[in-house]
Amino acid sequence: MTRDAVAAADTARVPTVIVDDVHIVYKVHGASAGKGSATSALSRLIARKRSPAITEVHAVRGISFTAYKGEAVGLIGSNGSGKSTMLAAIAGLLPTEKGGIYTNGQPSLLGVNAALMNELTGERNVVLGCLAMGMTPAEVRARYQEIVDFSGINDKGEFINLPMRTYSSGMSARLRFSIAAAKTHDVLLIDEALATGDQAFQKRSEDRIRELRQEAGTVFLVSHNNNSIRDTCERTIWIETGEMIMDGPTEEVVRAYEKGERP
Ligand SMILES: Nc1ncnc2c1ncn2[C@@H]1O[C@H](COP(=O)(O)OP(=O)(O)OP(=O)(O)O)[C@@H](O)[C@H]1O
């Protein structure tokens, strides 16, 4: 590359998410400050005392990083390390105790609990989900069939006309992903949504994530499946007990994580 080309590539790096020394503390109301032994539980029951104590869980402790347009960033770490908390905070669903999160564009969290309605049919959920993401009714009509086809919900019968409560957990996860993936997102946050799909669907959704990246968004992927992190993300952040352990090229970080080798 010439020097001009390097300069141009540099200015093309647009930050989409800036996380600056963020701390997140959950406050659990009514949690008992007692020892948790059987006798203390029993005496609490007998006394019928409500403990007014608030227990604090310091889930994220001083994490900082910047993500850029066109990047797919993996988030890895053991159970309870703070990955989902970090995503929810980027989505604007959790307040920070200290530090700041700045996003360029609207982040959308595609989680295992994304709001679809169990009593409604898959079809109604597709329409409502698309409207909720800001599509016009005409856009919804234009994209509807594509979403249903991508989800593969109808591969085994006319399930799209049945209420979502009749779906297996993998089927609902697939529909949820297909709805969210129908729109190009500025910042797409995915929390293990791929884990429940079968292999063919996982492959299809990984391809779609790559497309979403090219359509200029930024993607964050939380997963315990290191291969889907490897296939999807070129950069990975490893966190443990709310602190950043590593941030770098996926292969380097995932290999260190697998070996349990902290730098
Ligand atoms: N709603 C909540 N109230 C209080 N504490 C919480 C809440 N949600 C999570 N925590 C705590 O915050 C810490 C981080 O949890 P988080 O769900 O972010 O972990 P995770 O990395 O996503 O784990 P996993 O891999 O199991 O999904 C844990 O100690 C957890 O107990």
Ligand SMILES: [Mg+2]
């Ligand atoms: Mg989680």
